[in-house]
Amino acid sequence: xxxxxxxxxxxxxxxxxxxxTLVPASVYAAGAVDGAVxxxxxxxxxxxxxxxxxxxxxxxxxWAARRTKSAKDFYAAGGGITGFQNGLAIAGxxxxxxxxxxxxxxxxxxxFDGLIYSVGFLVGWPIVLFLIAERLxxxxxxxxxxxxxxxxxxxxIRTLSACGSLATVTFYLIAQMVGxxxxxxxxxxxDYMVAVIIVGVLMIGYVTFGGMLATTWVQIIKAVLLLSxxxxxxxxxxxxxxxxxxxxxxxxxxxxxxxxxxMSPGAFVSDPVDTISLGLTLMFGTAGLPHILMRFFTVSDAxxxxxxxxxxxGFIGYFYILTFxxxxxxxxxxxxxxxxxxxxxxxxxxxxxxxxxxASVIGGTNMAAxxxxxAVGGDLFFGFISAVAFATIxxxxxxxTLAGASAVSHDLYASVFARGRVNEADExxxxxxxxxxxxxxxxxxxxxxxNQNVAFMVGLAFAIAASTNFPILLMSMxxxxxxxxxxxxxxxxxxxxxxxxxxxxxxxxxxxxxxxTAIIGYANPGxxxxxxxxxxxxxxxxxxxxxxxxxxxxxxxxxxxxxxxGLGAEGASAH
Amino acid sequence: MNQNAxxxxxxxxxxxxxxxxxxxxxxxxxxxxxxYFGFIxxxxxxxxxxxxxxxxxxxxxxxxxxVFTILSAFILTGIYVQRANGEFDELNRQILxxxx
Numbered sequence: 001x002x003x004x005x006x007x008x009x010x011x012x013x014x015x016x017x018x019x020x021t022l023v024p025a026s027v028y029a030a031g032a033v034d035g036a037v038x039x040x041x042x043x044x045x046x047x048x049x050x051x052x053x054x055x056x057x058x059x060x061x062x063w064a065a066r067r068t069k070s071a072k073d074f075y076a077a078g079g080g081i082t083g084f085q086n087g088l089a090i091a092g093x094x095x096x097x098x099x100x101x102x103x104x105x106x107x108x109x110x111x112f113d114g115l116i117y118s119v120g121f122l123v124g125w126p127i128v129l130f131l132i133a134e135r136l137x138x139x140x141x142x143x144x145x146x147x148x149x150x151x152x153x154x155x156x157i158r159t160l161s162a163c164g165s166l167a168t169v170t171f172y173l174i175a176q177m178v179g180x181x182x183x184x185x186x187x188x189x190x191d192y193m194v195a196v197i198i199v200g201v202l203m204i205g206y207v208t209f210g211g212m213l214a215t216t217w218v219q220i221i222k223a224v225l226l227l228s229x230x231x232x233x234x235x236x237x238x239x240x241x242x243x244x245x246x247x248x249x250x251x252x253x254x255x256x257x258x259x260x261x262x263m264s265p266g267a268f269v270s271d272p273v274d275t276i277s278l279g280l281t282l283m284f285g286t287a288g289l290p291h292i293l294m295r296f297f298t299v300s301d302a303x304x305x306x307x308x309x310x311x312x313x314g315f316i317g318y319f320y321i322l323t324f325x326x327x328x329x330x331x332x333x334x335x336x337x338x339x340x341x342x343x344x345x346x347x348x349x350x351x352x353x354x355x356x357x358x359a360s361v362i363g364g365t366n367m368a369a370x371x372x373x374x375a376v377g378g379d380l381f382f383g384f385i386s387a388v389a390f391a392t393i394x395x396x397x398x399x400x401t402l403a404g405a406s407a408v409s410h411d412l413y414a415s416v417f418a419r420g421r422v423n424e425a426d427e428x429x430x431x432x433x434x435x436x437x438x439x440x441x442x443x444x445x446x447x448x449x450x451n452q453n454v455a456f457m458v459g460l461a462f463a464i465a466a467s468t469n470f471p472i473l474l475m476s477m478x479x480x481x482x483x484x485x486x487x488x489x490x491x492x493x494x495x496x497x498x499x500x501x502x503x504x505x506x507x508x509x510x511x512x513x514x515x516x517t518a519i520i521g522y523a524n525p526g527x528x529x530x531x532x533x534x535x536x537x538x539x540x541x542x543x544x545x546x547x548x549x550x551x552x553x554x555x556x557x558x559x560x561x562x563x564x565x566g567l568g569a570e571g572a573s574a575h
Numbered sequence: 576m577n578q579n580a581x582x583x584x585x586x587x588x589x590x591x592x593x594x595x596x597x598x599x600x601x602x603x604x605x606x607x608x609x610x611y612f613g614f615i616x617x618x619x620x621x622x623x624x625x626x627x628x629x630x631x632x633x634x635x636x637x638x639x640x641x642v643f644t645i646l647s648a649f650i651l652t653g654i655y656v657q658r659a660n661g662e663f664d665e666l667n668r669q670i671l672x673x674x675x
Binding site for chain 2: 112122125130131245246249250253264265276283303306309310314317562565
């Protein structure tokens with residue numbers, strides 16, 4: 001243990017906090033690793049394990065490439081993924097590296113408050129199941145814009161949906177790339193630029209050659225690795241306390257500087273409006289993320305789509321309970337003395353009789369889960385968890401890139417630009433070219449944003465998904481009176497209001513642009529921008545009496561029957 | 576309007592399916608919203624209650640309530656899938672069968 005601890009101390013010492021991301025907006029699923037970090041000593045175990053993962057997934061990509069021939073194969077894995085597999089893949093898409101490190105770090109720093117965020121991330125899933133999943137599966141083909149534009153004028157709705165998708169994907173990708181570069185620098189001792197290029201090149205490889213089939217399997221493997229690693233950690237932590245949560249909480253209260261306050265909600269969630277707004281954004285943003293919605297077209301029918309959400313909810317909920325245990329374990333293992341009476345994971349041991357400060361953890365609070373892995377499983381397990389963190393980033397960016405490429409090739413190129421007169425081979429070619437372009441752009445942006453504060457970008461991605469994609473999608477399926485004009489105006493209002501309010505709010509105006517106070521006091525615009533979008537859709541639809549609008553209203557019944565029964569829905573391809 | 580779709584709309588079983596399934600889906604959605612926003616409102620306005628220890632230990636009421644909220648999401652999805660993949664899909668199958 002001594003050798004281990006000295007090594008990690010040297011590895012991460014002197015690095016300015018990886019984290020410092022503990023403002024609400026940055027706790028979004030992907031989060032971002034903030035602040036400058038220094039390159040660390042090369043972590044051989046982690047690199048070897050990561051290489052094994054890469055070789056294995058490239059093998060899968062080769063296998064998938066040989067089975068990916070049609071557009072349906074490329075976008076939707078031929079529709080042949082089972083509900084259980086898709087549930088794992090959805091969970092994989094959702095459990096990003098930073099939601100693992102970020103939420104565990106949040107629990108380590110604040111205790112109970114971490115649970116509030118976990119709950120927020122989870123409760124969107126039942127809503128997706130009850131209101132969206134089966135209708136989406138019955139109506140759509142490859143992208144959510146298929147559903148949103150079902151009975152409307154293709155050009156405006158597809159264009160707006162593609163903009164919504166690309167905006168969501170781009171902000172999410174930048175945050176992931178910057179986080180990836182910093183995390184890998186810290187865990188593996190690789191150069192920031194090298195790390196970003198590796199992530200970009202591998203993701204281009206998976207998506208271009210293996211399409212959705214390879215992306216899905218990369219996601220499934222990563223989900224299994226992450227869930228296994230986190231389960232092992234939680235098991236080892238609980239074992240230390242004879243599997244008594246009470247004993248664990250007691251030990252944590254004894255060493256945490258906030259004492260018994262970590263057992264109740266703190267000041268972290270202070271403004272009820274902002275909290276409710278965050279809750280709404282998380283809930284409806286989940287139901288508007290293009291890379292997640294796309295997953296519903298990989299299963300054969302509505303039945304499997306429902307099962308996917310059931311399994312995904314189970315895995316994600318289980319994962320959040322694990323991160324909660326890991327966060328409390330981190331308090332005891334990091335802030336308390338080890339068997340030798342030392343504090344191996346702190347920059348300096350606290351004075352006698354004084355509790356260690358939370359922020360004195362080496363590498364910042366987002367490193368709490370990584371240190372805990374080291375403490376419970378030694379060097380080898382530390383290497384494993386580092387490799388899993390890298391794999392996690394890779395899987396998430398691959399899913400995002402495929403969603404972005406589909407928005408361009410299927411929505412913009414095939415439906416808007418070529419007006420449906422396009423053959424499959426051309427459409428797939430455009431999709432692959434777009435994948436390469438998105439890959440290169442995200443490498444460039446990842447490098448350009450290295451020293452920028454990107455924590456707000458995931459919040460922005462969720463806000464756009466919740467205020468543009470989700471309202472159009474939901475209303476197109478539920479409200480027969482919606483028209484093209486209503487959808488476009490409402491969606492645009494949601495998009496603009498979410499972007500403007502975030503730009504003028506504390507996360508950008510104050511934290512990024514450095515103004516002393518924010519113009520808008522709320523960090524989460526959701527409650528306003530979502531309502532504005534719905535009101536916009538309603539108002540511009542009911543006032544629309546054009547011939548086109550009349551026709552769109554008449555067409556609702558056909559769509560309604562198909563959404564309810566699956567009559568005429570896309571099936572699985574035969575292989 | 577598509578003829579098959581017309582026939583389905585006129586089928587009383589379709590009306591039954593849609594009425595039952597949407598009532599069920601909305602009930603469960605509202606249950607989830609009540610549980611979640613109940614939790615959030617407790618966080619915002621009921622901090623003392625959530626911070627009250629259970630018995631003589633340090634574990635507070637907030638812990639089981641938080642974990643219950645997570646479990647409830649999973650349980651509610653399970654309840655929906657159970658009924659939708661059984662009863663509702665059977666009804667749906669009959670409707671599509673009769674339309675052929």
